[in-house]
Amino acid sequence: MKEKTNARCAQCTVPRNEKSCLNPQGKGKGVRGCPTLNKRALAAEVRTEYAKEDIREFARQASIQEGECYAYRDQKPFRLHPTKPRIQEICEFAHKMGYTRLGLAYCIGMTTEAGLVLQILEAQGFDVVSVMCKVGSVPKEEIGIRETEKIRIGNYEAMCNPILQARIMNDAGTQFNIALGLCVGHDSLFFRYADAPTTVLAVKDRVSGHNPLGPVYTSGSYYSRLRQKGF
Numbered sequence: 061m062k063e064k065t066n067a068r069c070a071q072c073t074v075p076r077n078e079k080s081c082l083n084p085q086g087k088g089k090g091v092r093g094c095p096t097l098n099k100r101a102l103a104a105e106v107r108t109e110y111a112k113e114d115i116r117e118f119a120r121q122a123s124i125q126e127g128e129c130y131a132y133r134d135q136k137p138f139r140l141h142p143t144k145p146r147i148q149e150i151c152e153f154a155h156k157m158g159y160t161r162l163g164l165a166y167c168i169g170m171t172t173e174a175g176l177v178l179q180i181l182e183a184q185g186f187d188v189v190s191v192m193c194k195v196g197s198v199p200k201e202e203i204g205i206r207e208t209e210k211i212r213i214g215n216y217e218a219m220c221n222p223i224l225q226a227r228i229m230n231d232a233g234t235q236f237n238i239a240l241g242l243c244v245g246h247d248s249l250f251f252r253y254a255d256a257p258t259t260v261l262a263v264k265d266r267v268s269g270h271n272p273l274g275p276v277y278t279s280g281s282y283y284s285r286l287r288q289k290g291f
């Protein structure tokens with residue numbers, strides 16, 4: 061039986077400079093169940109994963125990219141000064157990895173945005189395979205959706221088809237995929253079936269202008285119903 065995990069980093073009250081996960085050799089403090097203090101064997105096993113050449117290079121370039129997203133890094137005291145939007149981060153990371161062919165898996169609700177993203181990616185020299193979620197036009201009935209469960213009741217509706225989006229990208233040999241606005245769950249299937257690693261440019265949030273943290277930030281006030289079971 062799997063060991064029950066009790067990691068609760070989101071409840072950690074240890075001051076930043078004393079946290080075990082932010083100090084060399086994990087020397088520091090953590091709250092009860094701290095995974096840095098309690099999962100040393102697993103952590104050691106995972107470190108061997110990063111020893112694999114391709115994984116190491118991917119992680120190394122991601123870390124370099126992370127650092128390069130800040131300016132004035134040699135200043136003391138250091139002050140966070142972020143400089144790059146995520147779309148730039150994605151392009152720079154893909155260049156670092158030597159990727160030339162990218163996949164853009166997007167939602168029909170992000171058609172305008174997908175066109176803009178395509179222009180940017182092509183301007184940066186990438187060959188882009190773009191596939192919209194409704195590709196294949198498979199009727200929702202095929203996965204057991206009833207008429208009352210459609211968005212527009214009484215109309216033909218094609219299901220979102222993230223597996224086909226992924227398979228088309230696999231066939232095209234994309235080296236790195238970008239998810240743009242895929243629905244909750246559809247994105248999960250895309251990640252599961254895509255051969256190439258996938259990053260996310262934006263997630264869909266229909267009521268917040270695709271800013272899902274808006275309702276989270278205001279869950280102590282206007283969105284307080286989110287903290288009540290059943291909303």
Ligand code: SF4
Pocket residue numbers: 068069070072073074079080081082089090091093094095096097
């Ligand atoms: S790893 Fe430990 S110290 Fe770090 S946030 Fe989690 S509980 Fe806190």
